Amino acid sequence: MIILTSISGKEFCLNSELIYKIEEAPDTIITLTDGKTLRVRDKTEDIVDKIVEYKRRIFINMLEGVK
Secondary structure, eight states: OEEEEBTTSOEEEEOGGGEEEEEESSSEEEEETTSOEEEESSOHHHHHHHHHHHHHHHHHHHHHHHO
């Protein structure tokens, strides 16, 4: 899960596995795999960084569990 900020300024968590695509026009629009869309304040690059960090934490935890 990643934390994003809606256009109204409220933070929410999103399962990053549900993201189909991200566009900026001028708001950032996230299209989910079910076709629903979300408008957020976060920029595309920041969202991608959050997803990478989230997956990195999962991977590190998996490796630590193997020890």
